[in-house]
Amino acid sequence: xxxxxxxxxRQPLALPPALQGRVQAQAVVMAGAPPPGxxxxxxxxxxxxxxxxxxxxxxxxxxxxxLAVQRRxxxxxxxxxxxxxxxGWQLSISYADALAVWACTQEGTVGIDVQGPPGDAQTDIDxxxxxxxxxxxxxxxxxxxxxxxxxxxxxxxxxxxxxxxEAQLKCAGLALAEADQRQxxxxxxxxxxxxDSAAGAVALAWRASA
Numbered sequence: 682x683x684x685x686x687x688x689x690x691r692q693p694l695a696l697p698p699a700l701q702g703r704v705q706a707q708a709v710v711m712a713g714a715p716p717p718g719x720x721x722x723x724x725x726x727x728x729x730x731x732x733x734x735x736x737x738x739x740x741x742x743x744x745x746x747x748l749a750v751q752r753r754x755x756x757x758x759x760x761x762x763x764x765x766x767x768x769g770w771q772l773s774i775s776y777a778d779a780l781a782v783w784a785c786t787q788e789g790t791v792g793i794d795v796q797g798p799p800g801d802a803q804t805d806i807d808x809x810x811x812x813x814x815x816x817x818x819x820x821x822x823x824x825x826x827x828x829x830x831x832x833x834x835x836x837x838x839x840x841x842x843x844x845x846x847e848a849q850l851k852c853a854g855l856a857l858a859e860a861d862q863r864q865x866x867x868x869x870x871x872x873x874x875x876x877d878s879a880a881g882a883v884a885l886a887w888r889a890s891a
Contacts, residue, residue, distance in 0.1 A: 688711060688728070689712055690710050690712045691709055691710075692708045693706070693707055694706040694784075694877075694878065695877055696874075696885075699872065700885070703788045703887070704785070704786045704791055704885070705736060705737075705785050705786070706783065706784040706876070706885060707783055708782050709728050709729050709781045710781075711780070725781050726776075729776075729783055730749070730750040732783070733750055734749065741767075743762060747763050749761045750774075757773060757854070758772045758774055760772055769787050771785060771786050772784075772791075773851050774793070775795045775847070776795070777795045777796055777881050780795055780881055781795070789887060789889040789890045790853075790854070790887070790890075791886065792849060792885070792886040793883070793886075794843075794844040794845075794846075794847035794883070794884050795878070795881045795883045796847070796881055797882075811835075815827055818846065818857070818858075819843070820846070821860070824842075826838065840881065840882040844875075844883060844884035845873055848873065848886040849871050852871050853867055853871065870888050870889070871887070872886065872887050872888070873886050874886075
């Protein structure tokens with residue numbers, strides 16, 4: 682684990698005033714080539730989990746080694762201390778290429794997502810089927826926001842809208858589904874923000890406890 686510090690940097694994500702003191706969020710960025718023989722995604726997960734444990738340990742009054750992140754398919758990650766789930770802590774993590782972001786809160790629920798563009802300047806958006814994906818999965822107003830965009834502007838817009846969708850779904854505890862399969866009002870009460878990041882589109886969603 683110690684060697685990961687040579688390959689990753691941590692950058693706090695600037696949060697809006699409404700979330701300060703309620704949510705913690707950080708980006709973990711690959712600073713060089715992946716360690717030899719390591720899978721990039723597994724190396725990234727280890728780096729993110731270590732970042733979470735080191736960031737939260739002072740707040741919890743324990744050593745980082747006492748904390749761990751538990752990941753189970755189809756479920757939000759959970760924070761453990763000495764092998765036990767810490768109730769009341771909500772975690773969200775997202776990965777895109779050499780960038781990962783995480784957020785946590787003890788007040789309500791949180792979802793965070795990062796997306797890179799789906800292609801490059803030469804990508805034929807229509808031939809690749811991305812507009813059909815947008816029409817199927819994005820909310821109507823989000824899909825409409827892409828109308829009239831072309832090329833990289835469309836790709837950047839799609840990445841932004843997809844990050845917003847994924848962040849809200851995570852906050853609501855829902856799996857990805859086509860827009861017409863989601864119940865009306867599924868995202869009621871969820872506040873949504875775009876966060877500044879040079880490496881990709883980052884969105885954070887938060888909903889206060891009922």
